[in-house]
Every structure is written in structure tokens, then in C-alpha cells.
Amino acid sequence: MDKQTEFVLRAIEERDIRFVRLWFTDVLGQLKSVAIAPAELEGAFDEGIGFDGSAIQGFTRVTEADMLARPDPSTFQILPWRGEKDAVARMFCDIALPDGSPSHADPRFVLKRALESAAADGFTYYTHPEIEFYLLRERPAEGGRPVPVDDAGYFDHATLGPAHDFRRKAITMLEDMGISVEFSHHEGGPGQQEIDLRYADALSTADNIMTFRTVVKEVAVERGVWATFMPKPFRDHPGSGMHTHLSLFEGDHNAFADPSAPMGLSTVGRSFIAGLLHHAPEMSAITNQWVNSYKRLAAGGEAPTYVCWGHDNRSALVRVPMYKPHKSNSTRIELRSLDPACNPYLAFAVMLAAGMKGVREGYELPPAAEDNVWNLTDRERWAMGLRPLPGSLHQAIEAMEDSELVAETLGEHVFDFFLSNKRAEWEDYRRQVTQFELDRYLRLL
């Protein structure tokens, strides 16, 4: 029994924990949870806890429903919102088949495989997300419209209060769960918040994002408000993105850093960006997986629409932040297309795979975009060879269908399930008659 497992078993006795929630994530990025009593935990470590996989989005077909959840003891945390008495703890799980082999449907396994592949080349992969979300007054009823908590205006101190208080409470809980918060502030839209997580290895970060979403929603409910990670809930306010900073390390050395190169960016860093750019359209369905995701991308502002990169260019898909001499280990790049409603495991996996393909095959990095690409004319962009990102979920699906890279990274099972699920979502969406149409056509036509 390894030390971590022992630690968990001991902590459960010492802290009088009544239930342990085993967390895992379905293919679409929804958190799933099985509660077990502490007495079952030792068995769960040894053999896993059996459950019916056919009930989980994208896990199995009915004929092979039996699956096992095997907790990862290194992710053990006590859930702070459940109180100290009769405490509840959680652990993330890996999903296995009855014969003990890992399930190819498990998003965590998808990311682990991508990480192993990069590790074979000597790289470890770190990410650091800036997560945006909106606080609403209450949980919108079906057909209702979202009302932000502080729609009275930015500078109204009376209404800024609850949101500020909310952030403090959420951050305390996150820190209690061992998730370090780098930064937080009120974002551009009314009721919109941003909380940045400290950088960590990609698997921990993905776990942390899953925890983050849960914590934020729990704290909101506790305070009688509603938090949403929907990418674009308001037509007239900015969408919620999840700009993500990436870096690769070789041992202790930042593989993106080369102080003697332009922008302090090494050849590895440049090829990595080239990989991200080259494969951006085909991984768009993963980084921006909902019909609504493309409403955010269409709006511009902080959201990218064209495949390009720039040095501190906030309209670019990939931004290289200002280089700080003597801090070469903080060299990183920022991918700005992601939104907080993605499945972070899958998204981080395809981003890594795209970048690594650039590195392995020595992709050439095209010239940086100096201007705000929004201000260019179509012809200028055409002349500069700027390709647009997919403009809708439909276009994203089509781009992904032809992608060997995404198929190899996700594995055949997830690839197939994801595509058919997204096609169905698009079909559903196409059949909708929207408020837009009613407003515009009903009286006119």
C-alpha cells in the first residue's frame, strides 16, 4: 500500500468522514459522482467500485455496461461546503474495465495518454486557466432570461458587494481544497467574474477545473444566487472564456524559453504554437463544444475568430505574453479560444497533441499578427492568409471529422461518441425557431 493511500485511509478515520464521493467526468465534461461509505474505500482502492457505465454519457454501450471507478488517492480532499461534522471527502477516479485495463472512454485516461506521449519525448505539460463566469440573481426557470446579480451597473458599490463577497468565499473554499488561486477580479460584463488558477501540471489543472466549477456553483447556491459557465449568456455583454496559458518543461527547464531568441521563445515554443495554429480548426469542437460557444467567438473582443498569433495581441488565437528577462521559467503561451464549458481533460489533451505535432514535425511558425485582426478588412485578412476558426458547431464538427490528430488523441471510442453526440446537438439546434427569428420576421413576413 503506498503512502498516499495510507494517508487517505488514516485521514478518513481521523476526520470522522461519513461519505467519500468518487468523482469522474463524462465525455462531455459533466462531473459524475458515486458516494461510498469509508468502509468500502479499501476495496475501492484495491479493485475499484463497480457501476453501470451505460448510464454515463459516452462511456459504454449497454452490452458492456460494467465498469470500475478506481480512486486516485493523490486527489483526496475534504469538501469544505459540507461542514466539519459528518464531513464528506472526494477523490477523482480513473475508470477501468472489469479486467482491470483502463477504459478508453475515460477523459482522464485520454489526457493521461497524451501526457505519456509527451513524456516519452521528455516533456511535462503545465497549464494555467483564467476562468470567467457570470453570477445571476437566481436559477433561470425554463424559458426565463438571465438576470445578472449586479446589472445596476459597474460602479454601484451597493450591488458590487455580494459579488465581491462571493469571490472571497469561493476562493477560500478553493484554497481549502488545495487549489491555489492566482488572481481574481470583476470582469467586463455585469455580474461577470474571473478567477485565475495557479499553474500546475495539466492533469491536476483539469481536476482543479472540475472542482472549481463545482465549488463556484455550490457557493453561489449557498448565497442564493446562480453561477453559470455558459459561454455566451447575454447578447450584449462579453462571453465567458477560459484563456489558458501553456508551457512545456524538460525537467526543471522551461522548454519554451530561450532568452537569446526573439520574444524569449525557443524553437520548441515556436513549433508548438505553429502546431496549435495548424490544427486549431479541427480541435475547435473540443475546445468550444457547444452551439453557444460559437456565439462567444462570433462576438470578437477578447475572443479570437481567426487563426493567428501575436505578441501580446489580444485579438489573436495564440498570444505570447510579454517576456520578462530573468524569469525565463515563466515563459508561456496563451490559447484564447477555450471556454469554461469545455471538457478540460479532452481540451488539454488535444491542445498538447497539436502542439507536440508541431514540435515533432518542426512546423514553421507563420509571421505574427501585429494588428488587431478585427480591424482588418476581409481582403487584408485574405491577403495575409488568415484562416477563420469554425464559425459554428457544424463547421467545427466537419473539421474534426477529418482529423487524424483528434481521433488519435481522443481514441476511437471517444472520437466516435463525441462526434455523434455533437451532430445530434446540431440537428436539435437547427430545428429551433429562435426569438431572433420571431422578432425579425413575424411581423414583417
Next chain:
Amino acid sequence: MTKASRSSDPTSRAALAGAGFTDLEKARRLWAEPALVEIADREVVADFGVAADPDLALLLLSRLLGSDDCPAELCGALMADPQRRRRLFRMLGLSAGLGEILLRHPEWYEVACDEPSWPSAAQVRAEFLVGVGANPDAEFPTAAAGGPETYVELRRAYGRQMVRIANADLNSGAEVSDITAALSEVADAVLDASLAIARAEVPEHDCARLGIIAMGKCGAGELNYLSDVDVIFVAEPARDDVDEAVALRVATQIAQRLMNVTVASTVEGSIWQVDAGLRPEGKSGALVRTLRSHLDYYQRWAKTWEFQALLKARAAAGDVELARAFVAETRPLVWSASRRPDFVGEVQQMRRRVEQNIPNKHAGRELKLGPGGLRDIEFSVQMLQMVHGSSDITVRAPATLAALEQLATWGYVGREDARALSEAYAFQRTLEHRLQLRSLRRTHMLPEAPEDLRWLGRSLGLKPDPGEELLKRWRAVSLDVRRLHEKLFYRPLLNAVAKLEPGQARLTPEAAADRLTMLGYRDPAGALRHLQALSAGVSRRAAIQRTLLPVMLDWFAQGPDPDAGLLGFRHVSDELGATPWYLRLLRDESAVAERLALILSTSRYASELLVRAPEAVQILADSTAAPPTDRGALVAEMRAVARRHRRADSAMAAVRGIRRRELFRTASSDLLHDLGVESVAEGLAVITDATIDAALAAAVAEVESVRGESLPTRLLIVAMGRLGGRDLSYASDADVMFVHDPLPGTDPVAAADVARDVFNRVRAGLSVPSPDPPLELDADLRPEGRQGALVRTLDSYAAYYQRFSAPWEAQALLKARPLAGDNELAEQFMLIVDPVRYPAGGLTASDLLQMRRLKARMESERLPRGVDPRRHTKLGPGGLSDVEWVVQLIQQQHASRIWGLRTTSTPEAMAVAVAEDLIPPKDADRLMAAWRFASSMRNANTLVLGKPSDTIPSDVREISAVSRVLGYEPGQSSDMLEDYFRTTRRSRKAFDRLFFRD
């Protein structure tokens, strides 16, 4: 007397060579040195013959006698007593390392020369403690001083003991276990003396009691000359007024100092590493714990293997009372471990680990880890202890040899086997010891250089060619041990159900069931019944089975389904047991037996063929058995056999017997040699063609003999579908069409009756129930399908195809191939169908549209309900049907123009299409990869399940067996699925591009 004694010069080259010197010039120079001249006597020279390396012995002796510290009396002592000098020569010729010690301490020469002494453990301990200035009888023996000088004292005492034990080892004929016990006693004393030194270095040391428990080899009392010493430390406050935390802190300091004492390097070298890694929580746990804390850990957290390690725990040094309490309190826990739920799983894992632990690179030279090496024996003995020791306290000895003895005494392994194994173990340990002594370094590798092998062989007194003899013995021993699993694990199982011979082990039924479960059998009760049935009785047959079964059981256990393997073996043996060659073949040709075991535990299809006609086992004797490739030869054989029968039904039965034999040959060579799917398909086509051909001949002969005249019509059987394309799977039916053509001037109605009569006899003869698998002739592809006439004339076919042929019929005709019957009729028939299947100018727009629609509809309609389409090898996306339709579309479009496309074979047509630029090579590769994967998947399904299935199984056990057949390792079935889905996804894309787009 040697030649040397007859020569006048005692150090003549001849004398030296006779004594075993190799570098004669150097030896002569040494003998001429002043220190040696004195003893250059004929007998002394000859006595060097006892040394493993006389040159080395002489060199060391010259340095010893030449050194200033050399006791004056040594020369005389050597001259006077041949016994004493031979002892010294043996040691010097074996070990440069021991020689170095003697050179540093010539005053110890008596330890090396004299009759070996066997002091008691207490004496050894006292000697060490006194040596470092401690009082052996004190409550806390403490060295006079700490620091490097005392370390040197300790090493001197240790070196002296090494010389003593090596002397006993080389010169007393002591058992290996005596030597390892003596080494363990010395290790205990070293621990005690190191503790005394450590105490001298730690202030307040007397506030803690510290017990040292030896683990591993030292704990079991079977230590090597050079190996780490595994320990666990346990401490308690020495007095009531000492706080536990204080005592633990002090005890930890003492333990750390102690570990440093033995490894620190000094002028006298170092001793060995004290390794505390087996303690609770391993390297990251506290170095020292109280007894209570240890027990808490073991009761609550420890894993099965940790209890297994505790099996070897022994109170070794320090506060013996405390150490003994540790051992006594943990012992009951050791055996309760076997009641844990994961116990069987862990035991099986260990067994796999033993087998995987063999690094291939050095496998040929590894004494410890190689196949049949020491680790193999140790692990196997421990595993048997784990399985049976929990319910039987008499088999719990910690040491390997003692445990083996106990297992034999109480009937868990055979007495003879145990004895042979003990000898093998002792032999290998001796080799290991000699190699370690040579330079006092740890090694488990048999040397490669001939001179090193010679040295090792001589050290064991082997003659005449010591190196060669050594290798021979070592190979024999490891081969013997390699059959260890058979002997240890399986033979007693047999004796559990068979009549006992004296000296044989007997397991109780419960013990036998435990053991079978551990080995991977899911139905131990059933397995025992089969064993009983196979081996019961006093017949010669039962006796051979008793020697055969232990090996077979092991091979079954390595296959995907051990229980099925044993059951199949019982069926085959029940059928063939009385045949004289059967058991002899299996006994004498172990490769045949192994192939049989693999087939029976893997393939239901092949097992069923074999059980119906077991004499096919003989096919397995041919290691090059391959599917038939020569249709003519097979037809000739079948026809010849058929002709010997007057009646068509018995003729056809004989033909079907040959078919079954050939099917088994194909299936077994597929399973054993991983044939490509194309050779399997080709073999199956040859078998099917020949069978139909011979059946037709037999039916014609019978009808002619009934009628008393030759037939009024010419006959032809046309192959269609997969048979036409010669890409059959094990599960394929034979698609055919029947054609006849009345001879001029005969009555067409009567001719048709005769033709129908013949064809019906062929169909019935090949499908009537019999022990041989049926061959169903399926004529559904004929004009008008099932509604149409079964037999048509050539003219009728011509008229039909001219007037009615639907696009799907033209497509089906792409596979038409004349199979048996009248050659001229065949040519005429092909002239009729060629324009239909290869339309001039390609498909019309409306035919193309129809074909595409048909394909699209088929996909949605023909797939069985509830099946994941991707798992359907035939109709699933990117599966067989996709690939074949692409090829057939291209054939219909272009074959009128490109003659190379006029083939019924999918791979051939594909290759031509690529060469003609009709399909991009990359797409063709992807399509063919999927076609081959899907075809072999389907074949693997049939082989495993014994029945046709187009769907990849979802049952865990079945899919894992299928993946094994396809060459994946155990536990890789999800990789196989992943590979399959990737391959078919790519093929699907190529299909979409090529089939649906213009």
C-alpha cells in the same frame, strides 16, 4: 603420482602443467623466488592441483611468504602437513579477495589452514563484541569508543570470520545450509557489534532499548557471502521515566549510526549495507517504531507481500527480548493474510512476476533470475507456503530448503521432486558463493570466458574438462528446475485424485482446489474430476497420463480458457486413449503436446473438429503443417478415396472426412503460426473446391451406374460469393449456381431431371448430418433467387441475363468462377456472364445510382438490431462490405476496358485498380488494411466461439480470447478494439470518397 614426481626438477614445466598451472613461464619465475625456493618440493607443487586457479594461488603464496609480517613458522607448517597446505592452496586459488585479507593479516594463517572450526553463535557474538571493546553480558553492550578506529576493528573481526567460513566451505564438505547459517550468525554478530559502536557514538543511548529483526535471507538464516542484510528496528523506552518520543529519537539516532558503521569505507574496506527498506511504509516510513506502532501498522495497513516478508522475520540482535516479542506478535498476522479477499489475485500476480522477471539478455548466464534459477525456486516454494501454510502450521519454515523439506514431509510436493530440487538449489547457491568469494563482490552472473569457467569448474573439483563439465551440469540443473512448476504445482494435484505411489505427495481435495484456483482454473471441482478420469487406474495408459498431465495442466493454464483445454483433452483422450500411438506421441514429442494444449485451451472450433476425429492429432506432429495449396493433389486424393466406395453417400462421407482433416490442419496452423488471412482463405478455398469437385464426381458415378448409361447432359457448378472470390472464412457457406446443357438429341425434360438428381445428391451428401462438419451449398444467388429454378440450362441463363438482370445480379456475377464439371460448358457460361458483369462502357447513370442507394439502404436495414455497427465486421462502417463494394464498383466501371480487373479476387482487383490509377494508393492501403483486419477478426471469432459471428464479441472472456488469437497479449483487448476502430474509420473515409463521390 603425477608426471612431475618422475622428473628431477620439481618445478619443471611438465610438473607445473601437471599441477594445473597455465602460465608456466611465470610460475617458473615465481618458484625461483627466494620465498618459494624453500618449499619447491615435488609434492608441494603437485598439491597446487587442488586449487581452482593454481597460478593465482602461487602468486598469492609468494607474496604471503615474501611479506615482512609473515610468521616464520608458516613455511615449515606448510612443508610438514599436506592437509594444511591444501586447505590454504584451495583458498588462495579461489579468492584473490580472501588472499588480500591474508596478506594484510598473515598472522591469521591458521584460520585458513587448520581444520575448520564451528564456534557457536554466542561465541561469535562475544568475539565481535569483545573485539570492539564491549561487554557481551552488559544490558547495553557499548564499544570502548566510536569512530573509524573501532570500525577498523570490526572489519578485522569480520574478515577473520570470512576466512574461517570460506575454509569450512572449501574444505569440510559442509552443506550449503551450514555455510549460509554460519554467515547469518556472523551477520547477527556484526549487527550487535555495530550497535555497540553506535551506542558509543550516541549520548543518552541508554534511554532506549533497540531490537533488531533480521528479514529476508538473513532472517531466514540463509545469507550469501555478499548481500545486503535486511532489518527492521523496534524500540521502547529503557526506563519508565523516559518519554516514548525521546526514546524513539535516540533509537533512531542509534539506528542511523549503526547503518553507517557497516558501510563506511576504511583501510579494511566495508562490510555490507544494512537495508531497512522492508519496514512499514518502506523507505518513506519512520526508521524506528515502537512495538505497538508496528503492530498497528500490520493490523491495519500492510499488504499481502509485507506479511509474506514477515514470514522470514527473526530476532537477530540488540534487545533480543524486544525483537522476539516483535516476531511472536506478528507471526499470527502472517497467516491470517491468506484470508484476505485479494490473496489469490496477488498470488497469481507473483507467479506471473516470476515468469516475467527473466531478462532475456542475460537469461543464459543468470544464476539468480534466469529461467530455472534461484529466484524461481525460492518464489515457487514461498507461493506453495502461502497457499497451504495458512491452514497447515507444519509448512511454515522461513528458509527455502527447510520449507521444501516440510512441504515434502507433509505431502504438498513429491519427495523425489523435493530432493532433486534441493540439490539443484544447493548446486546453484554453491556456484553463486564461489563467484562471490572470488573477488568478494556481489554477482549472480555465470562467467563467459573459458578460463573463468575452468576456474569455477575446478573449484568444484570437476574433471576432466572442468569448464565444459560445469556448463553441462549447470544446463542440466536449470533444465530440471525449469520443469519446476510442473513438478511442484501440478503433480501433487494428480496424486490428489490418483492412486498413490510410495513417497508421493498427496493433496487433500480442498488443498487441490485451492491450488487449481491459484493457477487460473475457474472450475476446480470439474478439473479434478477430469484429472481423476484421465489418470485413474493401473493401466499403462493411466501411468503415461500421470506423467503427461502435470505439463499439460501448465500449458492449459497459459491459454485463454484452461478449463476448456482440460475438458477437450479429456474428450480426445477418451476417444484415443486405447490407440497405441496417441499417448506415445504426446509423451515423446513434447512439442506436439504443447501445440495440442494451446489449441484446446484457445479454440472451440478446432477442438470440435478434433474431438470428432481425434486421430488428426497426428497433424500436430508436423511442425510445418500448413493449409493445402494444391487443389489438384487434394482432388486426386478425394476422388481416389471416393472411388473405393460403391455408394455415393459413403463416398461422400469419406470425402468429408478428408475435408475435416484439412480444416483442422488449416485451423491449427493458423493458431500456431499466425498465418495471414490470405493463406487461410486460400486453404479453405482449395478444401471447398476439392470437396465439391469430388462430391460431384461421386454423384455422377452413382447416377450413371443406376441408369446404366452416361448422362444425357453436361453439368457445371459455378462458385459465387466468397467461394467465387476464393476469400473464404471458416464460417462461410459455399455460394454456387448449378448449370446444365442437354446433349443434342436428348429429351430436355429428362435431361433436366437427371441434372437435378445429380445436384441434389451433391447437396444432400455434403450436408447430411454426420460427425464431419456439413458443407452447405447455397444457391440463393441464382436467377430469381429462391423463387427461381435450382437448376437451369445454359440457354436459360443466357436468356435470363439478357432480359432481366438487375444491377445487384450483375454485381454478384463479378464473383462467378467455374468450380467443377464440364470445362467446355464452363467456357460457354463465362462468355454469357462476362458482358453482364463487365458492361461495355461501364455502369449507366441509373445503374450507378441504384447501386449507391442499395448500399446505403443495406447499411441501415441489414445490420442486426442492438449491435454497435462499428463492431460488425461485415456491414459495419469501413468493414468488409464497404471495401468489396468499392472494388466491385470499379470493376463494373472499368473491367470492360481493363482486363486485369477481370478477377474474382478482391485483393487482386484492388492491386490492379491502384496500378491503373483508379484508386489512390493510400486509400487502397487503408481499405485493404481494414479488409484484412475484419477478415481475421471474423476468423478469430469462429475459431474461439466455434460458431460463425460477424460481430466482435462483447463478453469480456470471449473478446480477450479473440485478441489472444490475433496476437495481442493478455489484457490488451481494449487496444485491439482501438486498433480495429481506427483501421475501419480510415477505411470508411476512403470508401465514402471512392464510392459515393464522382
